Amino acid sequence: FEVALDDLMKRELPIDVSVFGSPHEDFRLKQITVTPKKVRVSGPKTVIQELENIKTQMVDIRALKTTETRTVSVGNPGSLTTIEPREVTVDIDVEPIxxxxxxxxxxxxxxxxxxxxxxxxxxxxxxxxxxxxxxxxxxxxxxxxxxxxxxxxxxxxxxxxxxxxxxxxxxxxxxxxxxxxxxxxxxxxxxxxxxxx
The missing domain is CATH 2.170.120.30 (RNA Polymerase Alpha Subunit; Chain A, domain 2)
Known part of the structure; x- marks a missing residue:
């Protein structure tokens, strides 16, 4: 029998920040920015070509009253894929209502x-x-x-x-x-x- 080897593929994909909750009732979420905006992903072509973005770990903004900067990990879409960098910086900007x-x-x-x-x-x-x-x-x-x-x-x-x-x-x-x-x-x-x- 024949074994089909999947081609290796490399792409740059945008980061999608996953957010949970809402700021304190007297504040609203103004914007979220992530640095870097993209990560380099490599792995089997059949996996990589289906990806539109790479999600971060869940960022909890419940009861947030001040602007914060956090370092979060990015999710790995598969065991045979690699991502660089593995962490990104997320700026959560809130403003008073x-x-x-x-x-x-x-x-x-x-x-x-x-x-x-x-x-x-x-x-x-x-x-x-x-x-x-x-x-x-x-x-x-x-x-x-x-x-x-x-x-x-x-x-x-x-x-x-x-x-x-x-x-x-x-x-x-x-x-x-x-x-x-x-x-x-x-x-x-x-x-x-x-x-x-």
Whole structure:
């Protein structure tokens, strides 16, 4: 009887990264890159010519919160095949999920000297901010500073822009209203005190 010898074949094939799971709920998978992108495969022609890619071992990305780099092995399609290199580097890039949150009735603080001598109308505003959901989930209205600073030389009452300070990593979208009216606070005089008696 005759023994049919299979021809030897060499090819370069792309890497297919096998991923299991999903990142943490506040993050999403941005991209996965692999280095090198291809590996050299050699073996029986009947096996090699059927291959479209070479898969890696399973990469677990469950609950991932940060970008990671891992070294993983590549699978061998058969006992008579060889692969070079046997390991590849996988970069798993995740990014935070962004969202917007609104806060109603954030108090307006008066800045500058003699702040107690002024009052703002309205004295509360609505603030909308945007940022990573893992930061916004724990954000409280008290962490947002809304400031109105009077110009002592201005003729009161006067309309001024408000300034908003938010924690690092969070951005202001808008305030409603964007301006407040500042007026001098009425200070009771001795005469008015006497008239009340």
């Amino acid at each position: 962004m969202k917007e949150v609104s806060f109603e009735k954030v108090p307006v603080k008066i800045g500058g000297e003699n702040a107690d001598g002024f009052e703002a109308k309205p004295n509360m505003v609505s603030v909308e901010v945007t940022g990573p959901s893992h930061l916004l989930n724990s954000l409280k209205a008290e962490s947002i500073q809304v400031l109105a600073s009077p110009d002592p030389k201005a003729s009161f009452p006067v309309s001024v822009d408000i300034q908003v300070s938010v924690p690092e990593g969070i951005s202001l979208v808008y305030t409603n209203p964007g301006k407040v009216q500042l007026s001098r606070r009425e200070v009771p005089t001795a005469d008015s005190q006497t008239s009340k008696k």
